[in-house]
Amino acid sequence: MENSCVRLSALLKGKYILLNLEEDNKKKLIGKLVDLMARSRKLKDKKAFLHLILKREKLGSTGIGNGVAIPHAKSTQVKDFIMAFAKHEKGMDFGALDGEKTYLFFILASPESNVGGHLKILADISRLVKDKFIVDRLKLAKDKKEILRIIATYED
DSSP, X not given: OOGGGOOHHHHOOGGGEESOOOOOSHHHHHHHHHHHHHTTTOBSOHHHHHHHHHHHHHHSOOEEETTEEOOEEEETTBSSOEXXXXXXXXXXXXXXXXXXXXXXXXXXXXXXXXXXXXXXHHHHHHHHHHOHHHHHHHHHOOSHHHHHHHHHHHHO
């Protein structure tokens, strides 16, 4: 996938969206998201990727604040970009930079060889969730189609 043509709305599919996360710890939550991503068959080794993303999380929380976390990793275990999204209704302590609960989770898996694409997608997600109005709309979204519509509208 070329750096210039990576769009969040093209990358995120309804089958990679969870609306009712209830996990109350980081490891279980990330495990559930990696399981979801593994359905894509773009992860060569799910356990190795889970280990890598948890290792990345130990370096510093990917809870960026404003109720959002973006766990991510580049790996040789990833064939092509995969992104999943999940929503936690009650919010959970994800070690966010602002100390607040995290409600929205974007998880990104990238091929190790495509650093530029990885950074562009992270920047696009960061720009999306910088807008409190969009974050509030995503928190209130009732179904997967609405999540996808909010993201596509932002990109347009």
